[in-house]
Amino acid sequence: MKKILNVRTISQLVVLILVLILTVRHMELGVEKAAPIDAFCPFGGVESFLTYVTTGEFVKRINVSSFILSFIVLGLTLSFGRVFCGFFCPLGTLQEWIRALAKKIGIRNEFELPKSVDRWARYIKYFVLVAIIYFSWKVGDLVFRSYDPYNALMHLGNEFEEKPIGYSILGLVLVSSLFVKNWWCRYFCPLGAFLSIFSKISPFKIKRNKNTCITCKVCDRTCIAGLEIESKNEIKSADCVSCLRCVADCPNGSLKANIGKKEISKRTLSWTVAIVFFVLIGVAVISPLWKTKESSNIIEEKTGEVDVTNLRGSNTLKHIIETTSIPLSVFVDKLKIPSDIDQEIKLKDIGIKYQIKNSQGEFIEMEDFRAVIEEELKE
Incomplete structure (x- = not known):
C-alpha cells in the first residue's frame, strides 16, 4: 500500500517541480527565449485540433509539443484509464494535497452535493469542453486561457490584470479544496471531460470481490473522484481517475485493478504508468519533432509578416x-x-x-x- 502511494506521490511531485521550473524559466527569460506554459499543456492539442484540421495552423501559443503531449496522455488513457488525472495533473495534485492537509488540521467533514444533483452536475464539464473547442476554432486563440485556473497557477501571480477571472477561479478551487474533494476535476475540467470519453473504452477497470467485501465504505471515503465504489461490482464510471487509492486502502483486499480480464497488482500498475509516462515524455523532448515555440512570437512563419x-x-x-x-x-x-x-x-x-x-x-x-x-x- 505504502509503495503504491509513494510511486504516485513521487510522480505528482516530479511533475509539479518540472512545471514550476518551466514557469520560472518563462517568467525570467521571457517569450523570446523560453516557451509559453501553454506549449507544455496536453489540453492545448485538444483546443487546437479543430483549428489545425480545418486551417492547417495552430491556435496562438500552441505548438507541436502540445499535440505530442495530447497523444501521449490519450494513449495512456486508452491503456490505463485517466491516469494523467490521477498521477500527474498539477492542479488535481494540489486539490488532493490541500484536502489531505485539511483533514490533518481537523477539517474532516466534506461537503458533497446531493447524489441526484451530483450525477447531472458531472455533465457540465462536457459542455465546457465543447464550448472551448468551438470558440477556440472560431476565434483562432485560446479562449479559455483567461479563465483557466491551471494557466493562472502556472503564472505565479503574474499577468493578474489580464486574467482576474482565472485567478479568482484558481483561488476558489484551492480554498474550497479544504472542504470538497477535487470539485473542479469532477464538474468543470475540460481536459478531464475529454479523457473521460476515451476512458470508457479503456480495458482498465477496478473490480470488487463481493464475497470478501465487508462493506466498510473506506473505498467511498478515499475516492478523490467522489464515486460510490462499495455498492458496485465493477467501477465503470468515466470519472474514475485510476489513482488506485481505493485499491490501496481496502482493508480486506477486495478491490483489484484489472486490464481486460487480467488482474494486475497495484505495485506493477503504478510503476508501469509512471515509467511509461516519463519515458515517453523524455523521448518526445529529445526527438526532432519536439517544438515549443516559433523563432519569433510576432512574426507569422508562413507569411513572414508582423502580427x-x-x-x-x-x-x-x-x-x-x-x-x-x-x-x-x-x-x-x-x-x-x-x-x-x-x-x-x-x-x-x-x-x-x-x-x-x-x-x-x-x-x-x-x-x-x-x-x-x-x-x-x-x-
Whole structure:
C-alpha cells in the first residue's frame, strides 16, 4: 500500500517541480527565449485540433509539443484509464494535497452535493469542453486561457490584470479544496471531460470481490473522484481517475485493478504508468519533432509578416526593433523613452523603470508599444 502511494506521490511531485521550473524559466527569460506554459499543456492539442484540421495552423501559443503531449496522455488513457488525472495533473495534485492537509488540521467533514444533483452536475464539464473547442476554432486563440485556473497557477501571480477571472477561479478551487474533494476535476475540467470519453473504452477497470467485501465504505471515503465504489461490482464510471487509492486502502483486499480480464497488482500498475509516462515524455523532448515555440512570437512563419496582436510584455525592445524594422528613434519620439535606453529590457518593465507615463497618466506598457507599431506598419 505504502509503495503504491509513494510511486504516485513521487510522480505528482516530479511533475509539479518540472512545471514550476518551466514557469520560472518563462517568467525570467521571457517569450523570446523560453516557451509559453501553454506549449507544455496536453489540453492545448485538444483546443487546437479543430483549428489545425480545418486551417492547417495552430491556435496562438500552441505548438507541436502540445499535440505530442495530447497523444501521449490519450494513449495512456486508452491503456490505463485517466491516469494523467490521477498521477500527474498539477492542479488535481494540489486539490488532493490541500484536502489531505485539511483533514490533518481537523477539517474532516466534506461537503458533497446531493447524489441526484451530483450525477447531472458531472455533465457540465462536457459542455465546457465543447464550448472551448468551438470558440477556440472560431476565434483562432485560446479562449479559455483567461479563465483557466491551471494557466493562472502556472503564472505565479503574474499577468493578474489580464486574467482576474482565472485567478479568482484558481483561488476558489484551492480554498474550497479544504472542504470538497477535487470539485473542479469532477464538474468543470475540460481536459478531464475529454479523457473521460476515451476512458470508457479503456480495458482498465477496478473490480470488487463481493464475497470478501465487508462493506466498510473506506473505498467511498478515499475516492478523490467522489464515486460510490462499495455498492458496485465493477467501477465503470468515466470519472474514475485510476489513482488506485481505493485499491490501496481496502482493508480486506477486495478491490483489484484489472486490464481486460487480467488482474494486475497495484505495485506493477503504478510503476508501469509512471515509467511509461516519463519515458515517453523524455523521448518526445529529445526527438526532432519536439517544438515549443516559433523563432519569433510576432512574426507569422508562413507569411513572414508582423502580427502585432502576438506582442507580449516579456518581449524586449531590441527584438521589436529588429523584427519590425522600426527604428528606436520612433519609440523615442512617440513614447518619450530615453535614446540611451537599455534595449534588452522587457516592454512591461520600461514604464516603471524609467518613470515614463502615457497620455492617460499611466506608466507605458505593452499596449502603448503595440499602438505605435500598428501605426507605423500602416504607413
